[in-house]
Amino acid sequence: MDKKISVKVCLGTTCFVMGSANLQELIDIVPAKYGNKVEVSGVPCLGLCSIDWEFSKAPYVKVDDDVIKEATVEKVLTAIDNKLKES
């Protein structure tokens, strides 16, 4: 079995207010859709927002090492699909 894909939804204050509040549903959707191929969790601040004015690109989600800016549920699911195709 290959390594699991890891999805980290940033629930730091900036990301939360800028929209990750609405990404919390990923924590339910992802296991239902991909089973144990993908590991998803809400994590404390990833530190991506504090650089310069990068808060405006929040919310951030990390799929393995790839950073998704202005993340939406759809963007994250697409990123997971692409990863699965690659592997």
Add this chain to the structure above:
Amino acid sequence: MAINTPKQTSHLKREILVRLIRSFLSDNFEEKTRMIPFDMRPKGSEVPYRCCIYKERAILRDRTVAGLGFSIEETDDSTLLSELANKALDRKEPEEHPLTVLTTACKGCVPSRIYVTDLCQGCVARPCVNTCKFGAISIQNGKSVIDPEKCKNCGMCVQVCPYQAITKIIVPCESACPVGAIAKGEDGHAKIDFEKCISCGKCVAACPFGAVHEKSQIIDVLKAIKSGKKVIAMLAPAIMGQLPCTPKQLHEAVLKLGFSDVYEVAQGADVTTKNEAAEFVERLEHGAEFMTTSCCAGYNELIAKHLPEIKPFVSDTKTPLYYTAEIVKKEHPDAITVFFSPCVAKRREALQNPNVDYVLNYEEVGAWFIALNIQVDTCGESSFKTEASAEGRNFAQTGGVAKAVQALLPEEIPAHPVLIDGLNKQSIRDLKKYAKNGVCDIGNLIEVMACQGGCLGGNATVNNYKAATKQLNNYVKESKPIKDMETEKIGH
């Protein structure tokens, strides 16, 4: 329930608030404010939403005007943001009407009407023609056609078409407004009739172009804190479900913003519960058939402007904010009070209450944390001086107020709650009917919440509704039942 769906317009509004707060805290407020639209859309940048970069900047400029607390309708287009920033610093009190429409951002939606789409198959049954009571539908070239002169927008044809080929085109703000206060003006853009507006905020949440803004009081609050005055925060119960931290961490985080003390409005909610339960008993003993709650500001505006006939049935008990602000001003007569609100309607209530100086909504509070890089989940924990009850903290949810009142009723006078979960045209008709008949056939304690989901569904909330409910429920669970509190100590 589609409450708090994710919206890019919220992202834009919040980004502007963060930039405004940082401008205020910088060494050059006027210039940094003037630059906001240019910083957000610098030369050569992408144009994500509108026709060109100039239009984007013009709209961002108007959003900033609302962020500075001014009305777009009354602000000249040629006034620079730097001038307005300066003017905001001189302002003594918030403007009377809390909402403003950005004509630049307004799409000027096509007028609301019933429309036959290309899906019409020109069928033989023709239920649309047969159902229309006004004779507005005829068949031309094998397809149904609606005569706009005769059509009354009843929507019967929409319901009967076997192909779902007939649709109702809606104007989102008009359709969301429960009292017909916002409509397309002569120029095709939305316009608010402030005589009718109850400040419920439904149009703010409904407009897909983000064209309706609250006029922010953030600059006024920042200014008060900067001046070194004692500024006290009063947190409405709904906020406990809004941010990724514990209530005790939030208490600490709010102190970090520069507030000198923080109160839970749930403390005042306990007074509301006590008084409202006593009032319910008294009213029923005097023969009243029903009573409605009185804590929702949107509902109170509705009563004043559109539903005076229900006044005799409305509880005379004051709102949780009223009691909380009274306690705060008694304990700190020199303090400036700021209410943290889930909705726009409370801005109207605050204007009518001399004990409440300013109102910030949760978007503004969230933006403030971002601007200062405060991570609420890493803040230490500190306690509220007065602990509120579980029921008081649960006021933020639909059913919460009725449940609280029930908890303090004597067994011989039971309440049968009726929940108005969101004001809309139908629920307003129901309320009118109860008032006219002097009786409500399905219960005797009517809890009215202007927003679906209660305060957790307020127009200016930031958390997802389901997640917010879960978070608030956990807080309520760990709190003391109101019955176990000594009555004389409630609220103090």
